[in-house]
Amino acid sequence: MNSGKGGSVEILERLMSSYGVNTQKDLAAALNIPANNISGWTQRDSVPGNAIIKCALDTGADLQWLVTGELAKTSLDSVPDTPKGEALYAEITSNGGKPVLRRIMDAYGFTLQKQLCELLGISSGTVSTWVRRNYFPGDVVVTCALDTGVPLQWLAMGKGTQPGESAKENTATAIPRKNLMSGVLQEAGSWAGDLSFVPHDLVEPIFISSNSGAWIIDASVSSISNGRWLLGVDDKYDIYDVAMLPGRKISVSNKFSNFICGIEEVSAAGNVVLTMEYNF
Template identity: 65%
Template sequence: MDFSEGSALEIVERLCSAYGVTTQKALAKCLGVPAANVSNWVQRDSVPGSAFVKCALDTGNDLRWLTTGKLANAKFNSLSALPNGKGLYDEITSNGGKAVLHRIMDAYGFTLQKQLCELFGISSGTVSTWIRRNYFPGDLVVTCALDTGVPLQWLATGKGKISGQSKMSSDINIIKKKNLIAGALEEGGEWQVELSFLQAKPSSPIFVSSNTGSWLIDTDITSISNGRWLLGIDGKYDIYDVAILPNKKISVTTPSFNFICASNEVSVAGKVFFSLTYNF
């Protein structure tokens, strides 16, 4: 079952990096396996799924990064509530057999063991052996976590919430991206983000990026008020800080200049919800 990318040596190096160790012997100690096991993985060019599971839960490193080396959409979260080292390894392996297989079936929404066998191309006899021996199928757990988005902690140990990292989470938003170049808003693809940290959410958001920063804009808000805005002036767009003045005047400010004009002399494209600035 091939869910990883790169050679076993590259994967072992990522596992070492996750644990903060530099030798295969030290990695073996972290994983709770004999030192010869790691050497054999490299020689056979195959790393077992249980190593990825333990490392991800032990260190909080993203499972997709550990298996593929890719950082896109990676999440690095602390899982300090779990035991570590041998304690974590014992907890994972003690959750094998029927219990972990049922969690995998629940993650896929299967009701029959046959469906699981067909999906992974394994025989019912193999699954029966796993149940009888209380075996922990690390490769299946890793594949299921990457395939469904169900939390690895829950799949491996039965702890935590099944919906914690679901790919279908309503907190994951796909937002249209615009690149602000020389006053023009050009198509920039899409931006994926979790907006659960916001107390209020924009109703019609776009993500605008330039060489000076990035901004989440709500294009439904067009009645100008004090704050930061995406404005068009003579057909050229930029981000401005606005202050309302008497007689329907506004003060428009950027880091390099300031001017006063009538509010109807600017085109309001949306209100800035939050700003991301570069520190270089």
């Protein structure tokens, strides 16, 4: 797919921005693909629709912005149980063939495949191949979502608000998001979620995500006590469980390390109020 401001290079920059990464190698890791795939996209000046869809569902980035560099007037509906990473890619590509074709037809309001072929300028044989091979036509899904305004989650996976349904009351709150990569906190836009179930008020909530999990912290809390914390150790950050010890010492541990140090030897960037762990 080569659309918008400057083609594939600009689209790749927006994908990297959405994932909070700085290199094409890190983008390939986020998309769970070989790094040389991206150099191939650059040479062909074409980014596959599947990668754009995965990024939009992974990060919540606006689909129209990813493709064209322009923000859509309406935001996409979010689906709380949408998987991430490899699981998300597997679910998207397993929704090919007849199911995704039916949703595309419904989104356009077509009753005949011929109408879709004429609109997109493709042959009936191409559509028949989608069905026969259970193929997921990523570029067509992106085109349809931008054309019709139908929610991407429903179009790609059959989840979320269907066309014509009234959206449920939105109680989501947008808070800053940061990606934790190799001990470095990187700005990654915002994250929306319903925090009404949290038993106390959060003064400065931040959503932190990494390859091993995700956390909501309150960055306004900096006085270390027993509990789970986002700590800086020699300017490298990670999530740790902290236990207070006599003599202003603390026991600091996570799945990768376990040590005892003085409380002044670490810096608290926030108290963890919610932990979300991946099951794959």
